[in-house]
Amino acid sequence: MKICVIVKRVPDTEANIKIRTDKPDRIDESEISFIINPYDEFAVEEALKIADEKDGETTVITVGSKESEAVLRHALAMGIENAVHVTDNEESDPFRTAFLLGKVINDKGFDLILCGKAAIDDDTAGVGSMLAENLGLAQVLVVTKVEIAGDGKKVVCHRDIEGGTMVVEAPLPAVISCQKGLNEPRLPTIIDIKRANKKALETFDSKSYLEGFSGPRVKIGKFTSPPPRPVGKVLKGDSGTAAKELAKLLREEAKVI
Numbered sequence: 001m002k003i004c005v006i007v008k009r010v011p012d013t014e015a016n017i018k019i020r021t022d023k024p025d026r027i028d029e030s031e032i033s034f035i036i037n038p039y040d041e042f043a044v045e046e047a048l049k050i051a052d053e054k055d056g057e058t059t060v061i062t063v064g065s066k067e068s069e070a071v072l073r074h075a076l077a078m079g080i081e082n083a084v085h086v087t088d089n090e091e092s093d094p095f096r097t098a099f100l101l102g103k104v105i106n107d108k109g110f111d112l113i114l115c116g117k118a119a120i121d122d123d124t125a126g127v128g129s130m131l132a133e134n135l136g137l138a139q140v141l142v143v144t145k146v147e148i149a150g151d152g153k154k155v156v157c158h159r160d161i162e163g164g165t166m167v168v169e170a171p172l173p174a175v176i177s178c179q180k181g182l183n184e185p186r187l188p189t190i191i192d193i194k195r196a197n198k199k200a201l202e203t204f205d206s207k208s209y210l211e212g213f214s215g216p217r218v219k220i221g222k223f224t225s226p227p228p229r230p231v232g233k234v235l236k237g238d239s240g241t242a243a244k245e246l247a248k249l250l251r252e253e254a255k256v257i
């Protein structure tokens with residue numbers, strides 16, 4: 001069974017994001033560190049789990065700048081066998097990313113394509129869906145359990161919905177987007193990381209795949225930061241007095257009770 005995982009490089013969840021003053025449609029990347037998109041780690045872990053059970057072969061693919069290589073290395077350190085880097089520095093959008101991924105994946109004969117439910121930075125949750133559409137495959141999104149069934153011909157997935165679980169079947173090949181709760185991603189050891197750093201990557205320039213592409217569809221206008229949080233209040237007096245004052249503030253100021 002051939003399994004593909006697509007992964008994105010995103011700012012660290014701890015990063016203090018600042019918007020560029022010269023380009024309000026971009027963030028200032030100079031002082032932040034980057035990580036593999038956390039939802040993509042669930043996808044990597046699931047690929048490894050299924051590959052173990054089904055004697056599968058695993059490949060990770062990213063579209064992005066030279067620096068995106070680090071997320072491929074992270075997936076390799078977790079245990080993925082092959083890595084493909086589509087180097088790209090151009091103005092993009094999820095439609096373009098899905099187009100490029102579709103072209104790269106098209107002739108590779110994968111049985112299963114796993115992605116994260118959304119990238120935590122741009123958060124469009126669009127790439128997986130658009131990729132499935134480009135490849136003419138079934139898509140099952142935001143899943144919390146994946147089982148290969150029917151002699152490897154279909155996939156059975158669980159999706160958490162309000163008040164219950166939806167069980168969905170789809171024929172393979174299919175695109176599955178992974179949600180928190182699916183598994184517990186493994187932590188690579190130092191030896192895994194060293195081994196992964198020595199592995200060869202397959203690298204392509206995005207330009208070789210853009211023939212027939214009509215251009216990105218969505219343009220970011222600008223980013224704005226949320227308003228600063230108001231300063232907290234310290235309630236004085238004994239606990240009874242403070243509790244009464246708190247109830248009053250919650251009712252009259254915050255209007256939450």
Ligand SMILES: Cc1cc2nc3c(=O)[nH]c(=O)nc-3n(C[C@H](O)[C@H](O)[C@H](O)COP(=O)(O)OP(=O)(O)OC[C@H]3O[C@@H](n4cnc5c(N)ncnc54)[C@H](O)[C@@H]3O)c2cc1C
Nearest residue numbers: 063092093094097115116118119122124125126127219220
């Ligand atoms: C220079 C530049 C300009 C940009 N301009 C715009 C713009 O004008 N409008 C706009 O909408 N976006 C723009 N982007 C953002 C970028 O194109 C999107 O972030 C990207 O297409 C993915 O969308 P997303 O992050 O919302 O992914 P989602 O759809 O939320 O991601 C879902 C899943 O898809 C997979 N995935 C996502 N991205 C990749 C990737 N690159 N490689 C492999 N797998 C991936 C991952 O598994 C991820 O968990 C720009 C980016 C750059 C570098």
